[in-house]
Amino acid sequence: MLDIKTVRKDPAAVARALARRGAQFDTEAFIALDARRKQADVDSQGLLAERKSASKKIGVLVSEGVPVEAAKAQVNETLEKIAAQLDNLTAEAKQAQEALDALLLGTPNLPADEVPDGSSEADNVEVSRWGEPPVFDFEAQDHVALGEGLGQLDGETAGKITGSRFVVMYGGLARLHRALVQFMLDLHTREHGYAEVYVPYIVNRESLLGTGNLPK
Numbered sequence: 001m002l003d004i005k006t007v008r009k010d011p012a013a014v015a016r017a018l019a020r021r022g023a024q025f026d027t028e029a030f031i032a033l034d035a036r037r038k039q040a041d042v043d044s045q046g047l048l049a050e051r052k053s054a055s056k057k058i059g060v061l062v063s064e065g066v067p068v069e070a071a072k073a074q075v076n077e078t079l080e081k082i083a084a085q086l087d088n089l090t091a092e093a094k095q096a097q098e099a100l101d102a103l104l105l106g107t108p109n110l111p112a113d114e115v116p117d118g119s120s121e122a123d124n125v126e127v128s129r130w131g132e133p134p135v136f137d138f139e140a141q142d143h144v145a146l147g148e149g150l151g152q153l154d155g156e157t158a159g160k161i162t163g164s165r166f167v168v169m170y171g172g173l174a175r176l177h178r179a180l181v182q183f184m185l186d187l188h189t190r191e192h193g194y195a196e197v198y199v200p201y202i203v204n205r206e207s208l209l210g211t212g213n214l215p216k
Contacts, residue, residue: 037096
């Protein structure tokens, strides 16, 4: 999710950056929702101060000659009105925040400045190349066809277990996958300054939102 501080600083710049990757950003909706949430917070703070002040008025009213019970009733009436207003403002702030979160969660990341503009993969710029693509005297197959042909890649079973875009790997392919994971861990921790961390496999919804894995 985009940092709301970045968007607040220059929503028009965010919209321009997203347009470079073919995405749209409703700056007017963002500004309106953000202002609505801020105003609800400001109004709530004012009412909290008013509530604190009202609680002290019983003694003042009594000193002015108002009977104690009447003073209490008057202050309680004021406090009840403030409480109702606070409830409304809390709901207003929550609705605005939820709408803001939905807007930002549905917005893709900003492209780096050095990324070239393009409307399709045909506009991609080749940055570097290692080796030369091999030339075969037969029709090459992709990794899915090869894995399924070897009986070591199973998307159908994975779909039943988890959903689309996942696979079950068997035998040598599963070992190769594990070896590549280990290779990349070793490479980055030994040569690129990364620290290895072991984290829980199961996380809560907020963690997935914070890492950009939800919504999908």
